Amino acid sequence: MTSSFTKSITLRKQVTMDDVEFGHLRDFIYEKCGIYIPDNRKYLLENRLLNRLRFLGLRTFGEYFYFLKSDQGGKTELQALFEVITTNETSFYRNPAQLKVLENGLLKSVMDEQLKKGSRDIHIWSAGCSTGEEPYTLEIILHEILKAQRSLWNITIMAGDLSEAVLASAARGEYTEYALRTTPKAIIARYFTPIGNGRYLINPAIKKHIFFHQINLNDRAQLRNIRRSHIIFCRNVLIYFDEAMKKRVISSFYDNLLPGGYLFIGHSESLHNISRVFKPIHYPSAIVYRKEG
Amino acid sequence: MGIPEIFAYLESNEPELQREGAFMAGEAMCREAIPQLARLLVSPNLGVQDAADMSLRKLGGKEVVAAVIPLLRSEDAPARNLSMDILRQVGHHNVQPLIALLKDEDPDIRIFACDILGATRKLRAVHPLCDSLLHDPEVNVRYQAAVSLGEIGKSDATEALNEALKDDDWVKFAVIEALMKIRDDSSIVALLGALDKSSELVASIIIDALGEIGHIKAVPVLINYFTGAAPVLRNKILKAVVNIMGTKTLTFLSDKDRVTFASYLLSAVDDEDTAVQDAAIVGLSCIGGEAASDKILMLAASINQEQEPERFQKAINGLVALGLTPALLNSAGSDDERLSKVALTVLIHMGTPDALQVCTKVFWHKDRDGQRDIARGVGALAGKEVKPFFLRILRESTDGSILKSALSFLGIRMQFVDVVEDIVPFLNHPFDDVKEVALDACIAIGGKSVEALFNEMLHDPDPFKRTMAVYAFGKMDVRSHLADLEDALNDEVADIRKIAMEAMAGVCGDNPDLLSRVVPRMINDESREVRRSLVEFLGSSQCSDAVAYLIKALSDADDWVQIRAIESLGTTGRCDVIPALRPLLTSPNQLIRMKVVQALGRIGGKEAFQELLSILDTQDMELLEAAEQALDLIQADDGEVLE
Missing domain, CATH: 1.25.10.10 (Leucine-rich Repeat Variant)
Structure with missing residues (x-):
């Protein structure tokens, strides 16, 4: 019998994280993925990692830090750590005002530019795609706009995330009603198949254009290898980073975008004091950043 | 990339290569590239500018200061702004050339220099800035010098700033702000002296500054000024006085003034300035009364707790100080969710039996989150009088969080012996966390009936029940249940064996017979968790035989078993x-x-x-x-x- 109940109860003393351990873990996390855990989130890190300590049978967070650094299991544990420190609050059709910008002209202008160059290739990068709701939404929008002409275009969507577990979930394409809470009913009917118990499966026609990959936004070398994009979506990801990391990430997006390309960041995020390289384009209820050609 | 390659990239005509070269120069800390990087700050390509900017900041040092200063004279506004920003960040590496700019012929350059010197936070910049503040012919330079002296925040600037209170209003604004930041007591007299000679607008800033500096010397003067002050200044004075005196504000007032002051405080709650509102809350919480309670309740309900937690807490504290007013009681039962939430939070903060009783009365009319808050708060603070309330929760609620509060109160906190039968069904609850609290509640109550229950569960075919029983015996009285726990070491379920081993570790270290019975069969247990617990058990043992077993554990296949054995051997x-x-x-x-x-x-x-x-x-x-x-x-x- 192994269950969360029997695993969680223990007669060992409750472990707490001291400031030195917190400092070590915070620096380690920052070095590995650029995510900065502020002091007031220490309790959150402690709570979330406690289960890892119990699972691994470790006595202190100091031991956990050593375990992460060790060759034995540290690499595997890194993934578990990434899953613990990132939250995956998202949904299909999140922040519709931004998506409207894409639907109502921006995508068409990118397509027109490509046609002028005699190309039907477009590359979109969803950086920080979590469990896949964003890239699938983008592909649904492409289907809605292009309809039968979708097959005439070679539009690829690269969807990356730090956590392999969420990518595996994204690749399965199975969602609860909660993930669809902001999705129009007609869209659900067209692109999802109910599979019972309030769960839905994304249609294979949507799935086939999306390529999921593990990505660490703190790894500049890895980012350089990503195919250059016409559009980048990186919404609600910058909030995890401190200012220096935000600057590095935005700089990498600038390098990845083709001239004239567009960057979407979260509706509550801003590049103010982060970067001046993009030209902000103001739409009703949304700002999109353009790399000038 | 070596230096020649970096220069080849920097000198390329291709913006992407220039950008790459600029980044590389920063990463390689290539100081030779600083002049070239500074030139790239005026590149027409934003990406190139960006890379040069980032690398110059990274490189820093006096060479960067020297290379960027000439750009302050650029006609290209973005390049000028960028160079200002870089110098704000790295200027402290070499302030002397920046100080020299305070004597530049061009007033714009003098303004820029003042601004940058402020950002350096260097003490060396204070006296040159004081000189600019008092003697520069250009008003905007004097203004910026005052701003920067405030930014540096050293009391060495106080005398010059006090003197500059005679300057025109534009400069005076910045001077008062600076004095407020420096908070030197010697400014109080100068500020009070300037009060009567100032325009209404400047007076308002002086009053704010006096409140911020927080010196009691200012209070009598402010109260005297209050009566004759323009209405717009009165709320400012209220705020300043409350900031300085806190809850003792009213002790300074005569009975007559107190009534007047109270009426002003009531209207100050509606002021647009949230700082005035906050001060009014503190003041009103000393005065008391139904009107005060009502006003603060309304204000608290309008505060977004997530975005302004400190303001919300201030309002709650104010209401707690006002006690159980009719306005509070009405609000607790109100259909207005926000108002009700505020009132319930206040009642729980009060924590008195009367206040908590009100919470239990309205509990069943609240939504899930409201019920959770009440159950948690009442459960943590109330006494035995709320026992029926929590028993009803056990019968009627289905929410895990609320049930946990009830179980925790009845079993863990109050240890009511007669509620065991009400708690036991929750040992089979579908939620693990509810099960755990129910289990701890039973253990906390203890006694013969609980022991009998766990004895029965110990032999149950259901492994969950056996786990609970072993855990319970480990927590209750290990020595009395040693035989049962030893039996549990043979359980087919590894988690049960592990808990049994954890339980025995605490008490059996000095028992050589037990050691010789337990260790040989457990040291090769298939579960590494069990072996880890065993090694910890051995570490706590006083028996000489334990060392031999610990040495054997050094060759265990599991690293953590080895580590625990090493630690234990170290303590021998x-x-x-x-x-x-x-x-x-x-x-x-x-x-x-x-x-x-x-x-x-x-x-x-x-x-x-x-x-x-x-x-x-x-x-x-x-x-x-x-x-x-x-x-x-x-x-x-x-x-x-x-x-």
């Missing part, structure tokens, strides 16, 4: 275990190597000392540091080792 202080530890100094696992080093430090003595000396040539810096610490420990504990 026995030199004869060193030969067994020695081979692990070359373990591929760094943590094992570190643990051996630490164990040797604890064991001490000549042999351990020699062993540690032999690894001082390691390339592993962390191991080296641990070895040095271990050697220090031995020397501190046992100085003769070195002799």
Whole structure:
């Protein structure tokens, strides 16, 4: 019998994280993925990692830090750590005002530019795609706009995330009603198949254009290898980073975008004091950043 | 990338290569590239500018200051702004050329220099800035000098700033702000002196500053000024006085003034300035009354708790101080969710039986979150009088969080013996966390009936029940249930064996018979969790046989079993275990190597000392540091080792 109940109860003393351990873990996390855990989130890190300590049978967070650094299991544990420190609050059709910008002209202008160059290739990068709701939404929008002409275009969507577990979930394409809470009913009917118990499966026609990959936004070398994009979506990801990391990430997006390309960041995020390289384009209820050609 | 390649990139006509070269210059800390990078700040390509900007900031130093200063004279506004921003960040590396700019012929350059010097926060910049403040012919330079002196925040600037209160209003604004930041007591007299001679607008800023500086000397003058002050200034004065005096504000007032002051405080709650509102809350909480309670309740309900937690808490504290007013009681039962939430929060903060009773009365009319808050708050503070309330929750609520509060109150906090039957069904609850609290509640109550229950569960075919029973015996009275726990070591379920082992570890370390019965069969247990617990058990043992078992555990397949064994052997202080530890100094696992080093430090003595000396040539810096610490420990504990 192994269950969360029997695993969680223990007669060992409750472990707490001291400031030195917190400092070590915070620096380690920052070095590995650029995510900065502020002091007031220490309790959150402690709570979330406690289960890892119990699972691994470790006595202190100091031991956990050593375990992460060790060759034995540290690499595997890194993934578990990434899953613990990132939250995956998202949904299909999140922040519709931004998506409207894409639907109502921006995508068409990118397509027109490509046609002028005699190309039907477009590359979109969803950086920080979590469990896949964003890239699938983008592909649904492409289907809605292009309809039968979708097959005439070679539009690829690269969807990356730090956590392999969420990518595996994204690749399965199975969602609860909660993930669809902001999705129009007609869209659900067209692109999802109910599979019972309030769960839905994304249609294979949507799935086939999306390529999921593990990505660490703190790894500049890895980012350089990503195919250059016409559009980048990186919404609600910058909030995890401190200012220096935000600057590095935005700089990498600038390098990845083709001239004239567009960057979407979260509706509550801003590049103010982060970067001046993009030209902000103001739409009703949304700002999109353009790399000038 | 080497320096020639970096320069080739920087001098390329291709913006992407220039950008790459600029980044590389920063990453390689190539100081030779600083002049070239500074030139790229005026590149027409934003990406190139961006890379040069980032690298110059990274490089820093006096060369960057020198290379960027000329751009302050650029006609290209974005390049000028960028250079200002870089100098704000790196200017402290060389302030002298920036100080020299304070005497520049161009007033714009003098303004820029003042601005940048403020950002350097250097004491050396204070006197030159004071000189600009008092003597520069251009008003905007004097203004910026005052702003920067405030930013630097050194009291060395106070005298000049006090003097500058005679300057025109535009400069005076900045001077008052600066004095507010510096908070030097010597400014109080100067500010009070300026009050009567100032325009309404400047007076309002002076009043704010006096409140911020917070010196009691200002209070009588402010109260005198209050009566004749323009209405717009009165709320400012209220705020300042409350900021300085806090809850003792009213002690300064005569009875007549107190009534007047109270009426002003009531209207100050509606002020647009949230700082005035907050001050009014503090003031009103001293005065009391129904009107005050009503006003603060409304204000608290309008505050977004997530975005302004401190303001919300201030309002709650104010309402707590006002006590159980009719307005509070009405609000607790209100259909207005926000108002009701505020009132319930206040009642729970009060924590008195009367207040908590009100919470229990309205509980069943609230939504899930409201019910959770009440159950948690009442459960943590109330006494036995709320027992029926929580028993009803056990019967009627289905929410896990609310149930946990009830179980925790009835079992863990109050330990009501007669509620065991009400709690036991929750040992089978579908939520694990509810099960856990129910289990802890039963254990906390204890007694014969609970013991009998767990005895029965110990032999149940359902492994969950056996787990609970073993856990319970481990928490209740291990010595009385030693035989049962020993039996549980044979359970087919590893988690049960592990908990049994954890339970025994605490009490059986001094029992050689038990050791000889338990260890031989458990040291090869298939579960590493069980073996880890066993090794911890051995570590707590006083029996000499335990050491032999611990040495055996050093060859366990699981690293953590080895680590626990090393730690335990370290605490024995026995030199004869060193030969067994020695081979692990070359373990591929760094943590094992570190643990051996630490164990040797604890064991001490000549042999351990020699062993540690032999690894001082390691390339592993962390191991080296641990070895040095271990050697220090031995020397501190046992100085003769070195002799």
